[in-house]
């Protein structure tokens with residue numbers, strides 16, 4: 001331990017994971033350790049040390065100013081087994097990772113900026129959401145379920161070019177069940193321990209990670225491979241026009257084959273890229289949206305201010321579009337504050353150093369785990385006084401304009417910062433602004449949605465019912 005920055009004393013085999021699991025969802029132990037040991041300390045996940053970077057300033061010194069040093073990943077053995085090797089983007093490193101990251105970013109950027117495809121696809125889902133919710137006006141409705149379907153349709157449209165309409169409900173239900181099982185699995189104490197401290201976890205009773213991986217892997221990948229086959233059958237290689245990510249990838253695959261560099265753009269990598277984009281794009285955005293609606297419903301004065309702003313700037317019966325974003329500072333402040341309070345990833349994703357380096361005076365070897373502790377930064381009371389209080393006004397300045405606060409980093413920081421940030425921001429804005437422009441949301445007979453985070457290690461979608469009234473039209 002002496003070679004690493006000081007931190008909490010690890011217990012053999014489990015390291016420091018017990019407080020993280022006990023103090024769900026995990027923010028408080030990290031905040032406590034940052035106060036006790038400083039903004040750079042060591043946290044042990046089972047037998048592996050991770051250097052935690054717990055302040056914005058230290059993240060800038062490391063992840064930003066020396067970005068290339070912090071881009072590697074340590075792949076967990078169970079995910080390598082699930083994927084069938086080192087594939088995808090979230091857990092790969094080096095040239096392979098940077099090639100696919102560049103390709104995915106430029107493809108998404110092309111959809112967003114070049115052709116406005118992204119906004120069109122999202123607005124289509126906003127419209128569909130209205131159609132479904134309008135059918136239950138005045139009754140208690142499962143709003144999160146409607147939001148979930150919409151977000152799943154957006155990501156599926158972007159990756160595979162189609163939405164789950166009536167004819168695809170069976171296929172969609174199968175995927176939903178799989179995601180549900182995955183979420184529930186990671187809420188299990190055994191699986192958490194097994195993932196991070198296998199020596200102990202393997203001995204606990206109940207289904208093992210290996211059992212679950214073997215059971216579910218085929219179900220997931222058969223969906224992605226059948227999509228790839230469908231695309232290959234229909235694709236027109238004679239034009240450079242692309243409508244979705246899978247099509248863009250297959251065309252790039254052909255270009256690479258012509259250069260005889262086939263391994264980089266294999267089908268297995270495409271299936272894993274789709275898996276990563278699908279999962280990362282669905283669960284994060286869905287969770288943030290459901291919590292945002294839940295926060296607003298708990299603060300009627302916030303909903304009132306949203307309505308006043310929308311009435312002033314947008315007016316009656318039209319969609320809010322990205323062109324209106326800069327004229328709606330209060331909605332932007334509500335989304336910022338929701339993202340800060342949702343604080344989706346108490347631990348964030350793990351990185352590793354690409355070379356020997358020095359962190360806070362400590363010599364650190366290549367391949368050492370490092371984590372940008374974004375949840376601690378977003379709960380720093382010096383930047384965000386009374387940090388657990390939901391207060392969108394903290395993002396509004398004296399002139400009523402949106403205040404930029406650097407420490408708001410829900411998408412993380414550095415070269416592996418969220419790749420879907422542009423898409424996510426667009427979805428959050430278009431869904432929240434249009435939802436509250438159309439409806440007033442009131443609590444069901446059970447009261448406003450609970451804002452308690454009880455699950456271990458993560459933040460999960462809020463489940464609640466709401467009664468909606470149409471504001472106009």
Ligand code: HEM
Nearest residue numbers: 090280281284285288349410411412416417418419420424
């Ligand atoms: C509100 C929504 C979202 C939030 C809060 C969020 C947050 C994050 C965070 C914190 C990371 C980890 C960055 C790090 O390693 O330091 C990440 C990575 C990632 N996100 Fe998101 N994300 C969101 C939506 C999306 C969407 C819509 C997509 C897909 C289009 C996406 C795709 C990814 C991918 C692929 C990575 C891994 C990037 C890499 O390792 O290079 N995310 N995200």
